[in-house]
Amino acid sequence: MTDTQTDPPPGALTPVVDAEFAVPFPDRTAYADAVATVRAAAATYHNGSDLLMDDAAYDALLARVEATETARPDWAVADSPSGAVAAGVAAHGDVEHSEPMLGLDNVFGEEQLRRWANRLEKLLGHAVAAFVVEPKIDGLAIAAWYVDGRLVRVATRGDGRAGEDVTGQARRAVGLPGQLARPVTIEVRGEVFMTDADFAVANEMRTGYGEPPFAHPRSAAAGTLRAEGRAYDAPLSFIAYGVRGAVTGPTGETSHSTEMTALADLGVRTTAATSSVGLTVCLTLDEVLAAVEALGAARGVIGFGVDGAVVKIDGSRDRELAGSSSRAPRWGVAYKFPADTRTTRLLGIEVQIGRTGVVTPVAVLEPVQISGVTVTSATLHNFDDLTRRDVRVGDVVFVRRAGDVIPEITGAKLDERDPTSAPYEPPGDCPRCGGELDRTQKRWRCLRGRACGAHEALAYFATRDAMDIEGLGDKIVQMLVGVGMVTDPADLYDLEPAALLTLDRMGSVSAAKLVASIQASRQRPLSRVLIGLGVRMTGRALSRRIARHFGSMRALLDASIEDLQRVEGIGPDRAATIAADLVELTPVIDKLVARDVNMVEPGAASPDEAGPAAPGPGAALLRRPDGAPMRVVVTGAVPGLNRNEGNEAVERLGGSASSSVSARTDLVVVGEGAGSKADKAAALGVRVMPAARFAALIAAHDAGDADTAAEIMAGS
Ligand code: IVH
Numbered sequence: 001m002t003d004t005q006t007d008p009p010p011g012a013l014t015p016v017v018d019a020e021f022a023v024p025f026p027d028r029t030a031y032a033d034a035v036a037t038v039r040a041a042a043a044t045y046h047n048g049s050d051l052l053m054d055d056a057a058y059d060a061l062l063a064r065v066e067a068t069e070t071a072r073p074d075w076a077v078a079d080s081p082s083g084a085v086a087a088g089v090a091a092h093g094d095v096e097h098s099e100p101m102l103g104l105d106n107v108f109g110e111e112q113l114r115r116w117a118n119r120l121e122k123l124l125g126h127a128v129a130a131f132v133v134e135p136k137i138d139g140l141a142i143a144a145w146y147v148d149g150r151l152v153r154v155a156t157r158g159d160g161r162a163g164e165d166v167t168g169q170a171r172r173a174v175g176l177p178g179q180l181a182r183p184v185t186i187e188v189r190g191e192v193f194m195t196d197a198d199f200a201v202a203n204e205m206r207t208g209y210g211e212p213p214f215a216h217p218r219s220a221a222a223g224t225l226r227a228e229g230r231a232y233d234a235p236l237s238f239i240a241y242g243v244r245g246a247v248t249g250p251t252g253e254t255s256h257s258t259e260m261t262a263l264a265d266l267g268v269r270t271t272a273a274t275s276s277v278g279l280t281v282c283l284t285l286d287e288v289l290a291a292v293e294a295l296g297a298a299r300g301v302i303g304f305g306v307d308g309a310v311v312k313i314d315g316s317r318d319r320e321l322a323g324s325s326s327r328a329p330r331w332g333v334a335y336k337f338p339a340d341t342r343t344t345r346l347l348g349i350e351v352q353i354g355r356t357g358v359v360t361p362v363a364v365l366e367p368v369q370i371s372g373v374t375v376t377s378a379t380l381h382n383f384d385d386l387t388r389r390d391v392r393v394g395d396v397v398f399v400r401r402a403g404d405v406i407p408e409i410t411g412a413k414l415d416e417r418d419p420t421s422a423p424y425e426p427p428g429d430c431p432r433c434g435g436e437l438d439r440t441q442k443r444w445r446c447l448r449g450r451a452c453g454a455h456e457a458l459a460y461f462a463t464r465d466a467m468d469i470e471g472l473g474d475k476i477v478q479m480l481v482g483v484g485m486v487t488d489p490a491d492l493y494d495l496e497p498a499a500l501l502t503l504d505r506m507g508s509v510s511a512a513k514l515v516a517s518i519q520a521s522r523q524r525p526l527s528r529v530l531i532g533l534g535v536r537m538t539g540r541a542l543s544r545r546i547a548r549h550f551g552s553m554r555a556l557l558d559a560s561i562e563d564l565q566r567v568e569g570i571g572p573d574r575a576a577t578i579a580a581d582l583v584e585l586t587p588v589i590d591k592l593v594a595r596d597v598n599m600v601e602p603g604a605a606s607p608d609e610a611g612p613a614a615p616g617p618g619a620a621l622l623r624r625p626d627g628a629p630m631r632v633v634v635t636g637a638v639p640g641l642n643r644n645e646g647n648e649a650v651e652r653l654g655g656s657a658s659s660s661v662s663a664r665t666d667l668v669v670v671g672e673g674a675g676s677k678a679d680k681a682a683a684l685g686v687r688v689m690p691a692a693r694f695a696a697l698i699a700a701h702d703a704g705d706a707d708t709a710a711e712i713m714a715g716s
Contacts, residue, residue, distance in 0.1 A: 139193025175269025622655030
């Protein structure tokens, strides 16, 4: 790592702060109030708890504090958050850092970035040969120590000088391996975070257990990182952005980009592995700006929180020359994107019924743009949370959106509340069927459960990723449920064309077709049945793993909570929920069995065999010589398959589907529209198979043509 803290070289200029663009406070009291607010907000930020204010408001307030201190140094408080290593956070950790974990100065636009670069080049006395642009990951900074290739200790940033020991939980972070590829002794620094998808799972689990949901992915990551001894199953992720110690062989001039590549080769996930917008080396400032812009544009689809771009000098010598101030390095700067927490007005609160009868309050919002998307509704999680936060119709509310996560309301701006507004009154009965509500858990449920959410449950059962019933769209489901022809998925298999003819706008041809596609879906593998039933706390990938592990519905229903935990990704909490939900689903499962719906997973253990599934004969294609599943990444389009189906095919053929390319990837399937993953595969020398060949391989496998399949595997 080259972020050594050095004194500025002679003639050094102060780092760019935004203070020069901000308006100082007019009096000492206003300044002191602002300092207190910044401290409180910084504490919530660093602790990962609910945010007191959005990013933009925080940055603006801090800039005004700094501007005031520049204008009136006599007012400045001794431990002002403007100069602190980590504003407002007390030292409470027990692991001392090898060198302070600093912050980064911010810039907010092209002009400020150019000014930063100009000053830097003046300070160095020459032009910067190359910059790098990386995503600024919105997580928690950690330092991880490897001794002889083994991960021995992980600490949070804490107050910058010492942090908390989080080795136990951090070991679970994807991207931070327990063992490196070589026995080197190094310190890795980077960000622990939670992906948007994992965040959704984490909150589903928490609310399922009556705990309040995490406000955003960063607090979920912070909570999980500190949740010692608690069985949160939602995975953490890690991405490195710095390393200290020899990773690139004999010392001398090196560069950040080379170090990151070397670190990736050791098995650590780095910013370079994130996507097409990972780590970009730029020779000019125009290239830097283009890379920053590309990152900003891709922000919503990266799959985890990115709150800016980090621009750094690439060369190690210039980095050392630039050095650091007491709070931030001069060799790098954060280009902050506009905040992804915005404010808007809450127009109304609607109540939504989920597939399992869960009743959720949903906010209707005055449209607001958040990271490039217009948001008109957001989740309010549950009624207890809504009452606790005292969010009222008519309030100006904070809305937060991170990638694919459903936008959520994190609170109301109380100082802008209409004094005549009334608290929200939660419903007394189920707003759909008028039935009784079970209010014993945080998430209220209609006592009729899946029967009340029949429409949602059925529509989901028919989707392409589940039973894939062509022609059974939302409207028809609504009619079928409305007239009482169908109350659960099994009833679908009793439908006859003649009965369907009584439905509005249903002709005899479409009625016959619909019945045929419903009947055809009886042959789907067990994994699809499980996806379709929507067993709580399982998603598509986990449903497939469960199906492969148990092989048959019978074996799954017979499984104990301990047995369930043998499936990768199922911890004690999740196992208990899955087991309970399977009990609840047993009547409908029995009905499905009685209608001859397949309950076996092809390629898994035969239903009669005891124990975990062994790969079937056809499933051995994507296996390594030692029999372990090949790690396969599918990037770009595979003809005829969507992403879920592509991954499903990989697993059907015995492989393990993964989404990022690393040195440990065995095969990358490259289709049309593939991005940087294909380049990365080429750079790492990972085997590549064109999507058309992969499609042929699947076809050969599914047709039982082992010779052709083997030929294709041998040929690519
Ligand atoms: S370089 C001396 N690179 O942002 C600190 N930091 O606001 C050098 N961060 O504390 C950090 N992504 O936790 C760097 N690609 C990236 C980053 C990154 C996120 C965090 C880091 C730092 C904070 C500063």
